[in-house]
Amino acid sequence: xxxxxxxxxxxxxxxxxxxxxxxxxxxxxxxxxxxxxxxxxxxxxxxxxxxxxxxxxxxxxxxxxxxxxxxxxxxxxxxxxxxxxxxxxxxxxxxxxxxxxxxxxxxxxxxxxxxxxxxxxxxxxxxxxxxxxxxxxxxxxxxxxxxxxxxxxxxxxxxxxxxxxxxxxxxxxxxxxxxxxxxxxxxxxxxxxxxxxxxxxxxxxxxxxxxxxxxxxxxxxxxxxxxxxxxxxxxxxxxxxxxxxxxxxxxxxxxxxxxxxxxxxxxxxxxxxxx
Amino acid sequence: xxxxxxxxxxxxxxxxxxxxxxxxxxxxxxxxxxxxxxxxxxxxxxxxxxxxxxxxxxxxxxxxxxxxxxxxxxx
Numbered sequence: 001x002x003x004x005x006x007x008x009x010x011x012x013x014x015x016x017x018x019x020x021x022x023x024x025x026x027x028x029x030x031x032x033x034x035x036x037x038x039x040x041x042x043x044x045x046x047x048x049x050x051x052x053x054x055x056x057x058x059x060x061x062x063x064x065x066x067x068x069x070x071x072x073x074x075x076x077x078x079x080x081x082x083x084x085x086x087x088x089x090x091x092x093x094x095x096x097x098x099x100x101x102x103x104x105x106x107x108x109x110x111x112x113x114x115x116x117x118x119x120x121x122x123x124x125x126x127x128x129x130x131x132x133x134x135x136x137x138x139x140x141x142x143x144x145x146x147x148x149x150x151x152x153x154x155x156x157x158x159x160x161x162x163x164x165x166x167x168x169x170x171x172x173x174x175x176x177x178x179x180x181x182x183x184x185x186x187x188x189x190x191x192x193x194x195x196x197x198x199x200x201x202x203x204x205x206x207x208x209x210x211x212x213x214x215x216x217x218x219x220x221x222x223x224x225x226x227x228x229x230x231x232x233x234x235x236x237x238x239x240x241x242x243x244x245x246x247x248x249x250x251x252x253x254x255x256x257x258x259x260x261x262x263x264x265x266x267x268x269x270x271x272x273x274x275x
Numbered sequence: 276x277x278x279x280x281x282x283x284x285x286x287x288x289x290x291x292x293x294x295x296x297x298x299x300x301x302x303x304x305x306x307x308x309x310x311x312x313x314x315x316x317x318x319x320x321x322x323x324x325x326x327x328x329x330x331x332x333x334x335x336x337x338x339x340x341x342x343x344x345x346x347x348x349x350x
């Protein structure tokens with residue numbers, strides 16, 4: 001990137017600037033205070049190195065969880081039949097998830113069983129995405145580990161739901177549709193089996209890349225002011241960055257919705273294999 | 276040309292192709308969505324929802340390529 005071409009040694013190039021802001025790091029610059037987050041040594045278990053230090057993204061995940069717990073546990077009074085205030089907005093979202101995402105894709109009875117999981121995923125992803133848009137916070141879903149964890153949760157849910165209903169062998173038999181000629185099975189079974197793994201991988205990749213791309217564009221535009229060195233670039237750069245920020249707001253909602261909807265579709269496909 | 280230069284060149288071309296392909300795909304979705312809405316304005320909401328979902332799925336695939344270009348340019 002430009003860092004290699006500029007070749008100057010005293011300031012980091014544009015590429016390093018962007019990557020430094022997007023990566024997980026052990027310190028946090030907030031309002032002029034430089035917070036050094038606790039850095040624990042990695043634990044070696046069975047040859048895998050686990051690093052439990054508290055980094056930027058871990059703090060953001062905790063903040064999102066605390067916000068969600070506060071919102072849903074304490075602001076959502078269950079005695080009121082008709083919710084008022086912010087509980088009405090939350091109820092709107094929860095009903096939307098149940099009636100538009102869970103029940104059409106999974107079915108009437110199972111949809112209600114899986115709605116809590118889908119709601120958790122939706123609100124967690126939405127909160128993380130929105131918090132990433134605030135200038136001094138980082139995006140927790142902009143880390144491949146976080147999105148991969150969410151996709152692994154979907155993967156495990158799909159397998160367990162299918163296996164609980166149909167048995168372990170029956171679930172794998174359901175991968176290939178029943179009413180097709182036998183010789184097509186040779187092609188379809190490997191594809192379906194690989195699809196079990198690629199679909200959650202695509203889920204993780206989609207969410208991660210959407211979040212990273214938006215923030216990369218914003219940082220690149222703002223870094224362009226420093227890289228070009230003149231102040232007359234700033235109105236265009238800042239204007240463009242504001243526009244991309246608004247686009248990112250839309251993308252945050254859409255990506256949370258898409259992740260939840262595709263998880264519901266996968267669970268529905270495992271529970272009702274009606275090809 | 277050195278290996279590094281080839282990698283950067285490939286990253287640049289790759290990103291351009293990815294953007295081109297994504298724009299083509301989403302453009303087709305947008306155009307058919309508008310046609311569908313023009314024929315039957317009552318279905319506008321359902322068409323709009325499906326359009327946004329398809330656009331997000333296509334963008335997901337476009338981002339695969341973009342991430343690979345990004346990794347190439349970081350070498």
